[in-house]
Amino acid sequence: MAEEKERESPEAIVVEIHKKIKEAFEVFDHESNNTVDVREIGTIIRSLGCCPSEGELHIFISEVEDEEPSGYIRFEKFLPVMTKALLERKFRPIPEDVLLQAFEVFDTAKHGFLTREELIKYMTEEGEPFSQEEMEEMLSAAIDPESNSINYRDYIAMMVIDEN
Template identity: 80%
Template sequence: MAEDREWESTETAVAELHKKIKEAFEVFDHESNNTVDVREIGTIIRSLGCCPSEGELHDLIAEVEEEEPTGYIRLEKFLPVMTEVLLERRYRPIPEDVLLRAFEVLDPTKRGFLTKEELIKYMTEEGEPFSQEEMEEMLSAAIDSESNSIHYKDYITMMVEVQLFKEKNKVT
């Protein structure tokens, strides 16, 4: 009996994940034909609370793409892969303390902020570089227009609050 309840619980959880994934996918299925532009997959995955690196995102796309890439991803291929990702809790957001330490490495004088120019340099020239679109999105949320800098403790707090809000309200 306990096994039956456990199986039903797992089945219910999977059904809920399928619903959540389909809803996120449908937002970008402009033709209502169960396909989305491959360029939207990262946004869909991130809206589901996952934070894959660009390399991980490319691997996921390769897994759900057709053998002969068409530029579109079909829901029937995306759904099982994304369900597995969510069940395994892969690509979880980076903890707040780790983000803070990362910013502090970029701020050796411990000012508590980075200038816009410093941020652009670090995010586009070091490690896994941001695309122009990613950079503009980050700058619009992070940069204080008066000081033209990012006060990273405030930015991290804001990002954590947004993530908690999304999780609490299941915003996709």
């Protein structure tokens, strides 16, 4: 019984979070010197179940970067900021129903799919536009090569992170 209470303590939760962050960070610490390339920070954050926007990611990086940017982020600067983000449940993924509503706005004919061309148009011309790299990544994961369209219900089901 005491062991069960210990696992649920705030200290135990923080220890578990630190362990997850260290494991995610180490994947990209190719030199094993407690630093990662700044360009990997978004990938590390996303691997921890967070989905920051590009703007949020830039703010996060500014918080963990050294005074004189070197192109590398040190683990000791990353750990407290990432721990706080996880404890505060920042950068949570958008719920499935909200994603579905967003796709349905573009699918005015209510077909249940968007064509490749429609998807490219909406993702590069509206809101916070996708970069070429992001667009190519989405297309490779989302577009059915036979129909050259995206069945967005299937895509959403694939994208949603199970938080349990």
